[in-house]
Amino acid sequence: MTQSVVVQVGQCGNQIGCCFWDLALREHAAVNQKGIYDEAISSFFRNVDTRVAGDGGSISRGKICSLKARAVLIDMEEGVVNEILQGPLRDVFDSKQLITDISGSGNNWAVGHKVFGRLYQEQILEKLRKSAEHCDCLQCFFVIHSMGGGTGSGLGTFLLKVLEDEFPEVYRFVTSVYPSSEDDVITSPYNSILAMKELNEHADCVLPIDNQSLFDIISKIDLVVNSRKLDTTVKPKSLVTSSVGALKKQHKKPFDAMNNIVANLLLNLTSSARFEGSLNMDLNEISMNLVPFPQLHYLVSSLTPLYTLADVNIPPRRLDQMFSDAFSKDYQLIRADPKHNLYLACALMVRGNVQISDLRRNIERLKPSLKFVSWNQEGWKTSLCSVPPVGHSHSLLALANNTCVKPTFMELKGRFMRLYKKKAHLHHYLQVEGMEESCFTEAVSSLSALIQEYNQLEATESVPVPDLPRLSVA
Amino acid sequence: MSIVTVQLGQCGNQIGFEVFDTLFSDSHSSQGLCSKRENEAYRASCKERFFSEEENGVPIARAVLVDMEPKVINQTLSKAARSGRWKYGQHAYFCQKQGSGNNWAYGYSVHGPKHKESILDLIQKEVEKCDSLSGFFIIMSMAGGTGSGIGAFVTQNLQDQYSNSLKMNQIIWPYRTGEVIVQNYNSILTLSHLYRSSDALLVHENDAVHKICAKLMKIRQISFSDMNQVLAHQLGSVFQPTYSAEGSPHYRRNPLGLALVSSPSCFLSTFLLWSMSIETIFLFFFTGDLMENLVPHPEFKMLSVRNIPQMSENSLAYSTFTWAGLLKHLRQMLISHAKMEEGIDWQVRPPLSGLPPLGKMPFNKELHFNTSIANLVILRGKDVQSADLDGFKDPALYTSWLKPVDAFNVWKTQRAFSKYEKSATLVSNSQFLVKPLDMIVGKAWNMFASKAYIHQYTKFGIEEEDFLDSFTLLEQVVASYCNL
Numbered sequence: 001m002t003q004s005v006v007v008q009v010g011q012c013g014n015q016i017g018c019c020f021w022d023l024a025l026r027e028h029a030a031v032n033q034k035g036i037y038d039e040a041i042s043s044f045f046r047n048v049d050t051r052v053a054g055d056g057g058s059i060s061r062g063k064i065c066s067l068k069a070r071a072v073l074i075d076m077e078e079g080v081v082n083e084i085l086q087g088p089l090r091d092v093f094d095s096k097q098l099i100t101d102i103s104g105s106g107n108n109w110a111v112g113h114k115v116f117g118r119l120y121q122e123q124i125l126e127k128l129r130k131s132a133e134h135c136d137c138l139q140c141f142f143v144i145h146s147m148g149g150g151t152g153s154g155l156g157t158f159l160l161k162v163l164e165d166e167f168p169e170v171y172r173f174v175t176s177v178y179p180s181s182e183d184d185v186i187t188s189p190y191n192s193i194l195a196m197k198e199l200n201e202h203a204d205c206v207l208p209i210d211n212q213s214l215f216d217i218i219s220k221i222d223l224v225v226n227s228r229k230l231d232t233t234v235k236p237k238s239l240v241t242s243s244v245g246a247l248k249k250q251h252k253k254p255f256d257a258m259n260n261i262v263a264n265l266l267l268n269l270t271s272s273a274r275f276e277g278s279l280n281m282d283l284n285e286i287s288m289n290l291v292p293f294p295q296l297h298y299l300v301s302s303l304t305p306l307y308t309l310a311d312v313n314i315p316p317r318r319l320d321q322m323f324s325d326a327f328s329k330d331y332q333l334i335r336a337d338p339k340h341n342l343y344l345a346c347a348l349m350v351r352g353n354v355q356i357s358d359l360r361r362n363i364e365r366l367k368p369s370l371k372f373v374s375w376n377q378e379g380w381k382t383s384l385c386s387v388p389p390v391g392h393s394h395s396l397l398a399l400a401n402n403t404c405v406k407p408t409f410m411e412l413k414g415r416f417m418r419l420y421k422k423k424a425h426l427h428h429y430l431q432v433e434g435m436e437e438s439c440f441t442e443a444v445s446s447l448s449a450l451i452q453e454y455n456q457l458e459a460t461e462s463v464p465v466p467d468l469p470r471l472s473v474a
Numbered sequence: 475m476s477i478v479t480v481q482l483g484q485c486g487n488q489i490g491f492e493v494f495d496t497l498f499s500d501s502h503s504s505q506g507l508c509s510k511r512e513n514e515a516y517r518a519s520c521k522e523r524f525f526s527e528e529e530n531g532v533p534i535a536r537a538v539l540v541d542m543e544p545k546v547i548n549q550t551l552s553k554a555a556r557s558g559r560w561k562y563g564q565h566a567y568f569c570q571k572q573g574s575g576n577n578w579a580y581g582y583s584v585h586g587p588k589h590k591e592s593i594l595d596l597i598q599k600e601v602e603k604c605d606s607l608s609g610f611f612i613i614m615s616m617a618g619g620t621g622s623g624i625g626a627f628v629t630q631n632l633q634d635q636y637s638n639s640l641k642m643n644q645i646i647w648p649y650r651t652g653e654v655i656v657q658n659y660n661s662i663l664t665l666s667h668l669y670r671s672s673d674a675l676l677v678h679e680n681d682a683v684h685k686i687c688a689k690l691m692k693i694r695q696i697s698f699s700d701m702n703q704v705l706a707h708q709l710g711s712v713f714q715p716t717y718s719a720e721g722s723p724h725y726r727r728n729p730l731g732l733a734l735v736s737s738p739s740c741f742l743s744t745f746l747l748w749s750m751s752i753e754t755i756f757l758f759f760f761t762g763d764l765m766e767n768l769v770p771h772p773e774f775k776m777l778s779v780r781n782i783p784q785m786s787e788n789s790l791a792y793s794t795f796t797w798a799g800l801l802k803h804l805r806q807m808l809i810s811h812a813k814m815e816e817g818i819d820w821q822v823r824p825p826l827s828g829l830p831p832l833g834k835m836p837f838n839k840e841l842h843f844n845t846s847i848a849n850l851v852i853l854r855g856k857d858v859q860s861a862d863l864d865g866f867k868d869p870a871l872y873t874s875w876l877k878p879v880d881a882f883n884v885w886k887t888q889r890a891f892s893k894y895e896k897s898a899t900l901v902s903n904s905q906f907l908v909k910p911l912d913m914i915v916g917k918a919w920n921m922f923a924s925k926a927y928i929h930q931y932t933k934f935g936i937e938e939e940d941f942l943d944s945f946t947l948l949e950q951v952v953a954s955y956c957n958l
Contacts, residue, residue: 471946
């Protein structure tokens with residue numbers, strides 16, 4: 001079994017990360033009732049004897065003693081990390097796996113990337129190496145960050161290059177939270193575009209998340225819950241409000257629920273690698289199947305059921321609804337409509353009491369309504385994991401490599417250009433050592449090239465490429 | 475004669491378990507409908523082939539389990555141990571921590587060479603336990619990375635090390651869509667490499683097995699375990715002991731003998747070969763064993779299995795069968811491309827014998843009549859001697875360059891298989907797989923033309939030329955089968 005390390009950077013990254021560890025603990029507690037440290041738990045947690053001083057306390061088998069998250073927490077402010085360290089999850093984090101500063105990046109990518117990058121490179125590398133040493137077979141780094149601010153965006157993408165150089169064999173999966181158009185950080189378009197170039201070049205897979213979409217999903221759930229009309233059918237145990245044994249029973253801030261969605265995305269993404277199933281899907285199969293060309297590694301994700309009642313008997317109609325929902329634009333974690341755009345590839349990762357015949361029936365049913373690129377008409381990858389999410393009988397994570405991500409990138413580029421034409425706030429960036437105007441022009445042309453790749457794929461829809469004649473044999 | 479099974483990857487290991495479980499249950503069932511003595515001989519023969527015995531008397535499968543990640547192997551070992559009836563050898567498995575990620579190149583070029591010694595050592599230990607080795611049965615899928623990539627690598631190495639032993643690969647042909655996106659690439663790489671190193675490829679298509687589960691077994695929510703049981707049933711009906719010739723007092727010793735190792739010769743020399751007495755050739759290759767001739771030429775190595783009857787236990791209780799009825803259906807399944815008893819096209823007739831067909835089959839024309847190279851029918855159950863097989867001996871069924879007497883064989887036993895009083899299985903080397911193969915090659919070719927996913931393979935040393943070699947070889951195979 002392999003292990004993964006989560007690197008959470010900046011305020012957003014750490015908040016989502018915190019949710020993730022809470023849910024991950026609960027999931028393993030629900031599956032592993034005997035409290036034995038098994039391979040599934042080992043994928044995200046170390047088992048440590050805290051009585052042993054120093055670093056020698058790792059226990060590879062037997063009873064769970066004290067679980068430590070395979071995580072590196074990085075923030076250039078102290079607030080969020082301190083909150084975590086004083087909260088109920090404090091024992092899960094090893095104090096040696098933190099990097100904080102007090103000055104913050106001031107919503108400036110250049111400060112995060114260039115200043116703190118240089119300043120903390122050695123420290124970051126040391127913590128990463130340490131976390132890697134604790135792994136038996138490290139397969140993947142999950143980087144969680146936001147695109148709009150300074151630390152997550154700047155230092156988070158700096159880190160990607162460090163990972164690539166230091167651990168070229170280990171996958172880099174990045175969960176990137178994109179700013180909404182009403183974002184209150186005025187420089188967020190700059191930060192996002194500068195970060196995009198790094199994602200283009202140094203990530204294996206990017207899972208873009210959009211705050212607005214998460215907010216819309218939460219609002220819809222609230223609406224349904226509050227209207228009380230559907231009182232009997234709305235679950236108290238959705239993935240979002242996921243309550244069972246939760247640390248935070250009530251969600252005061254919408255952010256908690258929103259972060260929960262993202263945390264669930266990561267749990268479901270890794271479930272088939274952690275638990276048993278009749279059709280396993282390891283993490284290295286994700287990029288193998290979903291990334292046809294190295295640059296096109298942005299995967300649009302959707303989670304279902306988000307707010308349907310899941311009961312144990314799974315009447316087929318309701319199970320089929322779960323599959324339909326996964327393709328609806330209301331369930332996507334960025335504002336995108338995969339159904340009306342072009343698929344390059346699609347993965348369906350199913351958990352719980354679902355069999356291969358259910359999967360096949362739904363693929364056959366949904367296929368006619370979806371457009372796939374000519375050379376990948378049957379671009380489906382599937383997995384069946386027998387362990388359902390806590391409180392559910394089944395769930396589905398759909399990952400789409402689809403041209404529907406393009407509008408998000410174009411909109412971002414538009415907002416960037418509006419600022420950049422006026423040279424607004426540019427001096428804040430250019431005064432940082434190592435930042436040149438060329439950083440901006442290169443970043444924007446990197447993004448344009450990406451958009452162009454999507455355009456070319458879309459063009460094949462209207463003007464189909466003729467099939468290359470098959471080889472003829474004598 | 476014993477067979478060493480090598481089960482690779484998630485698919486190979488799950489199916490391997492079901493196969494051994496089926497073989498064991500059947501040979502220990504009391505429903506054999508034959509004399510006690512007969513039953514004992516059958517059981518002993520099955521055991522010699524597939525199981526060895528430890529001191530405590532629990533049969534040990536003659537198998538080596540290989541996977542690049544531990545979950546499936548752990549599950550398979552403990553399932554066998556829990557059965558309490560048979561188990562896998564304590565040290566007969568090899569696994570690593572990280573799978574091949576659906577990448578044939580990773581399995582073939584990275585994992586394979588790296589673990590070659592360990593895997594071949596395990597296989598050799600298993601071989602040393604056999605008094606006499608008849609060959610290897612290698613179970614793998616061709617869609618993923620481990621079964622397909624390492625499976626091809628291991629088969630190649632077995633060919634080098636045990637060139638005189640038969641190697642038959644059980645290939646799981648992926649669903650047409652929806653398992654692995656790069657399955658067509660992985661498939662063409664697997665097939666082209668196996669074509670060079672294996673003696674016969676026994677193919678099961680997931681789509682066909684799925685249909686059997688739905689239509690014949692009447693299973694509503696079909697799981698992989700259901701599918702694997704159907705598959706294991708089919709394989710069991712081929713591999714369980716039978717008598718080689720009418721009236722022979724001994725069970726056939728080498729079931730893998732259904733695939734003949736033919737020299738890499740061209741058509742001409744094959745004709746010369748066939749003009750000699752078939753027995754002479756077999757005696758030459760496998761002393762004392764009557765060999766069947768399902769693979770008379772290296773261009774034609776793809777075998778399919780059809781069986782009848784296959785039904786749920788509930789329906790079985792209300793059914794009776796006659797040999798004439800079963801064989802009439804089985805023959806029509808053969809000539810009309812049917813994958814199961816239901817939905818047979820009864821309109822299809824063989825071309826009038828004696829008249830040569832008008833020209834060769836156009837390349838993409840719908841294949842109506844299924845022309846065979848060679849067929850083997852295995853009959854098990856009551857009154858088996860009364861079965862009339864003349865329908866399979868019609869020259870019109872076969873390619874013009876083989877006589878039915880050479881192209882058709884039958885194995886029989888009175889011992890009933892599984893819960894079926896009478897059952898018949900067909901192993902056929904015919905045009906059955908031309909269409910699926912042509913489809914896979916076509917889809918892989920389209921993807922290859924766009925260069926999609928190629929970077930994932932070149933990363934591990936499989937270059938565009940390697941793909942082109944595979945395409946060339948398989949286009950040749952498609953053309954050869956089409957032109958029968």
